[in-house]
Amino acid sequence: MLSAETAAIIRATLPVVGASLDTITARFYDTMFADHPDLLDGLFNRGNQRSGEQRRALAGSIAAFAGMLLDHPDQRPDALLTRIAHKHAAVGVTDDQYVIVHKYLFAAIAEVLGDAITPEIAAAWDEVYWLMAGALIAMEARIYAAAGDHGRWREWQVIERHEETADVMSLVLRPLGDGPVPPALPGQYVSVRVRMPDGVRQLRQYTLSGHGQDGTRRITVKRVRGGDAPEGEVSTLLHATVKEGDVLTLSAPFGDLALDGGDAPLVLVSAGIGCTPITAMLHHLTATGSTRRILLLHADVSRSGHPLRTDMERLAGALPEAEHIFWYERDAAGHARPGRMDLSDVALPEGAVVYMCGPLPFMRDLRAQLVGAGVAPRDLHYEVFGPDLWIAA
Incomplete structure (x- = not known):
């Protein structure tokens, strides 16, 4: 998948670039959100931005993808890409956003590594980026197509609320409207989109933990309390405010962890x-x-x-x-x-x-x-x- 020349450059520079990826991705997110604060409204999880988890995950996925291309040049690491593609589809990532990410990511690479990034090295990593982005765009298109036009967002009414433990509740939901309900595989999750008190929309993913024969579905939400990690702003809001009769906006089901249909133990x-x-x-x-x-x-x-x-x-x-x-x-x-x-x-x-x-x-x-x-x-x-x-x- 990589040309011989590009593979040689990536192999030689991966240790240096990989060691700096956390700094690079931190700079990338800072500059991108400064210019595009709208991306935090209904797309990026700002809790993961504050904790640094998203930054570390991005750095890890880039390094892992590059390493897999070098170790298995005739194979595309679909297991890695499918998991990312489902998470992207769950929040509604679009093709044009890969162009925005490319712009700010490569600007961050140039800023952090300076003169160490020659035109040849930049071109090699550009090839890696677009191989990964192109594969994700194609996968996400297929996932969106399978979900259908009704799959992006739909309103569901809360018909039951159950307190499972002191910090966990379940919500039983019924779809509103007459359109078809996108199918769900056992193990998949949905995004729940809520508007926060400051007006910014935030998305969080919750597993469909059960279903009814009448078309109802259940999500189970753990309240993330403060401590070593930031308090979960969406889970806290849902626990504090959602009651029977309320309406929530949900995506179609996504996720690559789904029970197989075989007969193995x-x-x-x-x-x-x-x-x-x-x-x-x-x-x-x-x-x-x-x-x-x-x-x-x-x-x-x-x-x-x-x-x-x-x-x-x-x-x-x-x-x-x-x-x-x-x-x-x-x-x-x-x-x-x-x-x-x-x-x-x-x-x-x-x-x-x-x-x-x-x-x-x-x-x-x-x-x-x-x-x-x-x-x-x-x-x-x-x-x-x-x-x-x-x-x-």
Whole structure:
């Protein structure tokens, strides 16, 4: 995919450019938003901008893409690109915005690296950028086409609100209007668009954690409290203000983590609010009368803090070949295993396909445990809430 000349330049400069990418992307976002503050209205997540997560994810994805092109020159890293394309589609990224990003990104590269960026080096990295951008534009066009004209935004009415835990609530939603509802695969998410008190619209993605036979769908929202990270402004607003009868604006479902339709055994792994896509998969398996061998594994701080626990237990109990094991760091006696998830004495089904979701350190640890237990890396699928910092690691 890269010419021999370009590949040689990228290989030689990747260590230097990669080491500076965090500084480059910080400068890129600062200058772009200074000139285009409108991009923070209904597109970019300003919480991720404040925390630096978006900057680190962008830097990681560029470096990962370049590295993959060098390591596998005859292959396009579609697994990486598909995940990014779905996240872009969920917020409505358009083709022309890649031109804006290119302008400010390459200006930041020139400013940070100065004379080290010769015309030849700039041209080589330009080729990498447009290879990545072109592939994403094509993928996003197909995703948008599949969602249809009704897929961008639609109003849904809140018909039920349930308090799952002290910091987690579920909203059951009914579509308004007569148009068709875009289909959802078990594990996908939607964007919720809300107007903040300062007038700026913000988007956040929430998994469709359940559905009803009457066309209703459910999202489950964890309130992100302050501390080491900024308080979640959208989750806080939703928890404080949304009530039955209110109307929310939702996108079509997106996301590349979706349950396969095969018959291989399943291992469903989650921690905390990562249980939402796993619960959606359990709903689907129960509704379709699945007889697959299923091992459900979940870790949480405590039984009372375990979101959707009742759903997970009920759905697993309704599946003839399913069993579940929960781990609680507190109050585990009689209900679960104590402490953090440990698979050392868990019998994993042979040939299992694994789906997992949870905090990034949890998933890194569990991936190592699963691979060490014999699960093939190609059979491990995951979802990261927010920018994919796994790529950046």
